[in-house]
Amino acid sequence: MSPLPGTELGAIFDSVAAHLPTFEVAHTRGAFADADSIRNLLGAAGFREVDVELIAVEAIWGKDLADATEFLFEWGPVRHHRALAGPAADDEVYAAISAGLEPYLTPDGVRMPNTAWLTTATAPLP
Structure with missing residues (x-):
C-alpha cells in the first residue's frame, strides 16, 4: 500500500517499495494523519478554534532531475530502508x-x- 495514497509522491514511493521490502512511510497514521486526528490532538492540548x-x-523538489532524485534517495526513511536492504x-x-x-x-x-x-x-491566554 502506498504510504501516501493517491498522490504523486505516493506513486514514487510505491515504485521504491518494489525494491525495498520493508519500506513504509507512516504519513497515513498517527496524530497528524487526518484532519480529525489533528483537531483532537490540538483540542486535547488546550487549543481552540482549530x-x-x-x-x-506545486513544490520544487530539485533544480534538476539528478538533484531531486538525490534529495529523495537520501531522505531519512528511504535511507533507513536502503540500509536495511543493503x-x-x-x-x-x-x-x-x-x-x-x-x-x-x-x-x-x-x-x-x-x-x-x-x-x-x-492558544488560550494564561
Whole structure:
C-alpha cells in the first residue's frame, strides 16, 4: 500500500517499495494523519478554534532531475530502508525515484504537486 495514497509522491514511493521490502512511510497514521486526528490532538492540548484544511501546492523538489532524485534517495526513511536492504538495491531504488520524478521535470527544476495540512488554532491566554 502506498504510504501516501493517491498522490504523486505516493506513486514514487510505491515504485521504491518494489525494491525495498520493508519500506513504509507512516504519513497515513498517527496524530497528524487526518484532519480529525489533528483537531483532537490540538483540542486535547488546550487549543481552540482549530481549523484544518488540506492544501495542494506545486513544490520544487530539485533544480534538476539528478538533484531531486538525490534529495529523495537520501531522505531519512528511504535511507533507513536502503540500509536495511543493503547496497545491492541502491541502483534500482535510485532508478525508480528518477523515473518517477522525470515527468515533473521542467526548465525551472522538478516541480511536483504536494499536499499538506494547513492548520491554525488559538492558544488560550494564561
